[in-house]
Amino acid sequence: MNRPRPATPTAPGAPLPAAGLDEFLHTPARLNICALLAPAEWVLFSFLRDSIGTSDSALSKQLTTLEQAGFVEIRKDHNVRRQTSVRLTDNGRARFDAYLASLEDLVARARGAADSAQIRSGQG
Template sequence: MDPLFDEFLHVPARLSLVALLAPADWVDFAFLRDTIGTSDSALSKQISALAGAGYVEVRKGQERRTRRTFVRLTPAGRQAFERHAAALERIVAAARAQAVHPPANGSA
């Protein structure tokens, strides 16, 4: 396994969430929920886990009588995502290389 592979971040719900946050600054909770297609409680659970790991920051605010929650990656979260994405890219590249040039003895 690649040493930069992040088991914690690889959970599909967390990986989807940080992938959505990566190109943005503050992102609205409702946008994340609707884009990922999950419930408020499931998303809250993943955001709490990521916040506990120091990967995201949460900000609550008020806009026109409506309380809103915003989320963004921390610098540590951004670095973790970039490392993990690079690890995934290396794993895929190695698999593709094996598919093109399988080992002579047939073992992987």
């Protein structure tokens, strides 16, 4: 019995669903912040600001949003000229890691779809 096959990512014209991509993290500013925080324990506010190339107020707004969502912890050291440091929380790190895994899966599927298209067109 022939059943219709569901569309696969490698089928011509089939969409490549972004299943698992966290919409909250998918904004460029938040994604950049998390990427800079991921390999470190604590990161200075000034380093984040300079690395991202944004204003103090724009970065503060994004960090507050991330903090309210449980992604980051913000520490202010008033003994060292009001120095502010930021780190990913365990929850933030887990969600960022899950986002990266989903993104890597999406890229692998996209490359597989591109490879299949090249083979079908005789370019591979």
